[in-house]
Amino acid sequence: MSAHSPAWDPAQYLRHAGHRARPFADLLARVPALPGDRPRIADLGCGPGNVTALLADRWPTAHITGYDNSPAMLDKAVVDHQGPTPGGGRLDFTPADARTWTPGEPYDLIVSNATLQWVSGHPDRFADWVAGLRPGGTFAFQVPGNFSAPSHRLMRELAGSARRRDRLADVLRHEDAVLAPEAYLERLTGLGCAADVWETTYIHLLTGEDPVLDWVKGTGLRPVLTALADDPEAREEFLAEYRAALRVAYPAGPHGTPFPFRRIFAVATKEA
Template sequence: MADWDARQYLKFEDERTRPSLDLLGRVPLEAPTNCLDLGCGPGNSTELIARRYPAARIIGLDNSPDMLAKARTRLPNLDFEEADIATWETEERFDLIFANAVLQWLPGHPTLLERLVSFLKDGGCLAVQMPNNLNEPSHRLMAQVAEEGPWAQKLFSAAQAREAIGSFEDYYAWLRRTGCSVDIWQTTYVHPLDGAAAIVEWFKSTGLKPYIDPLLPEERSDFLRLYEAAISEAYPGQGDGKVLLRFPRLFFVAQHR
């Protein structure tokens, strides 16, 4: 995929930051000395960690130069590094590894979680939030427009760009095998947005990227037009003109014992 677009992502900063705030609120650590924000994006989640733990050393990690540039401008006193989480290694051990809306892009979660837990200190926490919305109309319609349009061959593998996440039972078992205690839950957020066009704008910076990045400009315009028309039918307007975007998210906090 092309680089992530921090400006597009931050159009819905308040809504995107709420899950990070909810996740951080369940972390049981009182005074960690070093924290890692995996997939830190433009630094909105990193800022929450810094506010809660002002004495801690905090590192933000992301593979997007654009996202990191925004994060460094936002939080000039913190350290941000460009790296691929799938292959990143470190000798350092952390009290908190925070991963908001990033692990769903990575395959092989049993092995991935074992590796991330190995970077924790005793008593450290791995705190994770992942969108669990592949069965929502927003995502089913992306795949449908891709399959039915003239770009079908070009977008054949787009639906596989994001990892289908496991069940509560899967993550509980995988994390217990690493010796962690596990707090796991799911929340469905309901976001009132300004019509179908706003839903399209929301996903242009995330879920739609595997579909629209490979397309030529004219194809991209046609794809988004068809997708918006389908979204208009799936998300009817409310009395005030808003549409309600349902957004399930899976959370867990695993503490290494």
Template structure:
């Protein structure tokens, strides 16, 4: 289960990559715009403002997120991106911070591109932070004797996220032009355990699903001091949290 309120605690930081992705997707008119993995709908208004006359489709696999999006006025529905096919007249596909949960997504994106018409554009962004100290610390704890039996199978995401050049090479073909790059954001966070709070909205979600309330609190109590050690607090009370992201924009020429 996703917690929209927890996820949106860092909305300003999470929206910036979406804005950066959107800035590279161009301004061509669109008939149909699709927001795949729309979450709580906080980014979707950026698409409707960019393409105000287009028909909007928004979907997410989380009923909790979809309810939050609908409450915010987004016509979202529950759906699985692995089963989605581009409807006719789809000119824009926007997929922000979702495909790192989908193994084999490079082939999936390639199929989407082949189904799109001339002039269509697809933009995707995925975290490339799975080898960062925060994730290494989390996965190390999950494999220790106390936790490995129940958490040994927690998905890491590292195996299914490619490097920018791998996406560019894998998606470029006749009639498709690709721009792929990476950015590392230096987030200045505040609070007693801001990195832990960040992870609770994303990477720790699969862990939470496997633990009851008591063990979940025990896991957080063990993880928090380890994260404070690798992400020390500055003199002004803030914590610097570098976060790498990978972007791809592909155009059908």
């Protein structure tokens, strides 16, 4: 995450849990067989644990640890998901920061879903994580690739306006928060992995009033909401302007509001 670590709200994040889980399922579908009979799996940036639990469906005997640096997210994950799994495995959750976490034991799979965009310089961590894999193990991740989309561009424009610049100009991420797919491929193959990298643009059909605003309140807008938490008037003023701009950028249709969302995927398997 950036130096301005946002405060997270698990309930707000989970309001769009179905849409948010879809890319993780698509990522897991490309993960090959793991080397261990009882795989050891790490989920970096596990959030409230709802998608971490999907790992136990795919690998029922696995010992899975979800790592996150948000106490609120971890508390939710522990209450809802920690413990033995039906297939004889186990789910645990523990504090860790992806900026500094290094595997303390060999892993069959290290996975990260929509987290690394918050970690400045995250490609420089790949070598440590690949080194922590068993031979034949896999490192797989998914990150948003939509930082040039209106949802983010409008947010940055409002935050960078003259009257807000001093307070908000440095809290938001820009397009360099993630690499181009080709650059991820180069990094991962350079570490001796067989890499599969691709991108997908989902067209989520959102319902309800101002659904795009509701979506970003759970993720991309968190740094602004955190920075303005002690100034409710400034917070509501920002939200009013942003809401109006989003209504123009993402007009509601007869069946809901289409919300295009590009994501970048990578599956890198270490030589057996």
